[in-house]
Amino acid sequence: MYALVDCNNFYVSCERLFDPSLLHKPVVVLSNNDGCVIARSDEAKALGIGMGVPAYMFDSFFKQQGVAVFSSNYTLYGDISDRVMKTLASFVPRLEVYSIDEAFLDMSELTYQHPAAIGLAIRRTIQQHVGVPVSVGIAPTKALAKMANRYAKKRCKETGVFYAANALLLDEMLLATDIADIWGIGSQYATRLHARGITTAKKFTELPPDWVREQMSVTGLRLWNELRGLPAIEWEAEIKPKKNICTSRSLGKLSNDYSVIKEAISNHAAVCALKLRRQESVCRQVNVFIGTNPHKTSQAQYHHSITLECETATNITGDIIAYALKGLDIIFRKEGYLYMKCGVMVQDIIPEECIQQNLFSNRCRKKDKLLLTAMDSLNLAMGKDTVRMAVQRFDRRYKLRADHLSKRYTTNFNELLKIYI
DNA sequence: TCTGGGGTCCTAGGACCC
DNA sequence: TCTGGGGTCCTAGGACCC
Numbered sequence: 001m002y003a004l005v006d007c008n009n010f011y012v013s014c015e016r017l018f019d020p021s022l023l024h025k026p027v028v029v030l031s032n033n034d035g036c037v038i039a040r041s042d043e044a045k046a047l048g049i050g051m052g053v054p055a056y057m058f059d060s061f062f063k064q065q066g067v068a069v070f071s072s073n074y075t076l077y078g079d080i081s082d083r084v085m086k087t088l089a090s091f092v093p094r095l096e097v098y099s100i101d102e103a104f105l106d107m108s109e110l111t112y113q114h115p116a117a118i119g120l121a122i123r124r125t126i127q128q129h130v131g132v133p134v135s136v137g138i139a140p141t142k143a144l145a146k147m148a149n150r151y152a153k154k155r156c157k158e159t160g161v162f163y164a165a166n167a168l169l170l171d172e173m174l175l176a177t178d179i180a181d182i183w184g185i186g187s188q189y190a191t192r193l194h195a196r197g198i199t200t201a202k203k204f205t206e207l208p209p210d211w212v213r214e215q216m217s218v219t220g221l222r223l224w225n226e227l228r229g230l231p232a233i234e235w236e237a238e239i240k241p242k243k244n245i246c247t248s249r250s251l252g253k254l255s256n257d258y259s260v261i262k263e264a265i266s267n268h269a270a271v272c273a274l275k276l277r278r279q280e281s282v283c284r285q286v287n288v289f290i291g292t293n294p295h296k297t298s299q300a301q302y303h304h305s306i307t308l309e310c311e312t313a314t315n316i317t318g319d320i321i322a323y324a325l326k327g328l329d330i331i332f333r334k335e336g337y338l339y340m341k342c343g344v345m346v347q348d349i350i351p352e353e354c355i356q357q358n359l360f361s362n363r364c365r366k367k368d369k370l371l372l373t374a375m376d377s378l379n380l381a382m383g384k385d386t387v388r389m390a391v392q393r394f395d396r397r398y399k400l401r402a403d404h405l406s407k408r409y410t411t412n413f414n415e416l417l418k419i420y421i
Numbered sequence: 422t423c424t425g426g427g428g429t430c431c432t433a434g435g436a437c438c439c
Numbered sequence: 440t441c442t443g444g445g446g447t448c449c450t451a452g453g454a455c456c457c
Contacts, residue, residue, distance in 0.1 A: 186437050
């Protein structure tokens with residue numbers, strides 16, 4: 001038996017934590033650069049604000065309806081997420097953190113307690129210890145637990161917990177779940193299934209397996225088995241090292257200033273290198289990409305990327321920046337284009353201890369490593385941009401929009417919540 | 422009348438997730 | 440002025456090997 005615990009409207013709940021006046025009011029959180037809506041409170045959903053809608057189109061609507069708007073504050077959300085996960089871990093021997101606001105719990109060893117009672121206890125404890133509301137779905141497989149969670153949000157608003165305890169309840173849930181709301185069925189598959197008259201999860205489970213395999217590959221077949229109660233999706237308790245690491249951002253405003261883009265690419269490359277070091281990996285390829293604004297169809301479009309092979313697998317900031325800038329130099333076209341976004345991706349990632357030294361290199365890795373360790377620990381202790389490479393500069397000339405940013409209440413001493421008495 | 426039978430690796434593209 | 444930023448897995452087809 002598995003449980004899926006999911007925080008309700010997570011980013012919104014994080015903002016409400018430090019401003020209770022936001023409770024029962026429409027609240028939205030925007031993506032980076034205040035681009036589009038990525039989290040909505042129930043009240044905002046009820047106003048018809050869709051997921052992913054461009055924020056600028058709703059400016060006046062937000063004002064008119066009294067919608068509270070926030071820029072995304074990942075420092076805050078990350079810290080609240082850690083607290084939720086730590087609390088969840090205290091309930092079960094096996095926990096799989098699935099995303100910033102969701103985790104699977106293996107309930108199979110907790111036979112001395114009723115699963116629904118555990119679900120209720122989890123919800124109560126998280127509310128009390130962290131302060132964000134969660135929903136709990138409990139069922140025999142991961143895909144069914146996902147579905148049960150959704151079902152709990154819709155049908156069990158009071159308790160926030162749904163336990164698919166028997167075949168009858170499972171069937172009820174499968175019948176009530178739209179095909180498009182199944183985990184693993186996106187818009188493409190939903191359309192294909194609809195065309196065949198498959199509208200509910202129940203009907204999906206009644207399809208012949210050969211058809212599912214042919215139309216939706218082994219992934220679809222796994223899902224089919226899962227929804228019939230047969231576990232087919234693996235349990236991933238430990239966090240696996242990433243196979244690709246990407247850092248990219250909008251530039252904040254359109255630009256074709258090579259030196260500004262160079263600065264941005266250097267910063268993205270440095271973050272990639274740091275992410276590599278954190279998971280004790282090195283990469284053998286560096287990819288750099290730039291692009292104009294695809295929404296501005298009236299303007300000339302240019303999207304290009306290039307991948308460079310590293311001489312030796314590396315996670316050294318200076319190396320990754322050098323490769324990225326070399327790539328940028330090759331793909332950058334100034335005349336006629338205005339760039340909106342750029343980024344760096346490191347690929348072909350292997351564990352740090354597997355580095356094959358280049359036979360002709362006289363590089364001293366030990367020295368590099370000492371320098372980077374010093375740099376990382378300084379940045380950890382004194383703020384993330386304290387020590388940086390010269391090309392990254394200190395006078396950021398590109399800046400994301402974040403006009404509605406809340407404080408980093410839980411992670412920065414200067415931004416603690418102030419209470420006046 | 423008639424052109425083997427295995428493999429592996431890589432890439433691009435398509436689907437999905439949060 | 441203004442539309443995010445990450446990831447994963449699977450498949451088909453081509454190149455190449457013996």
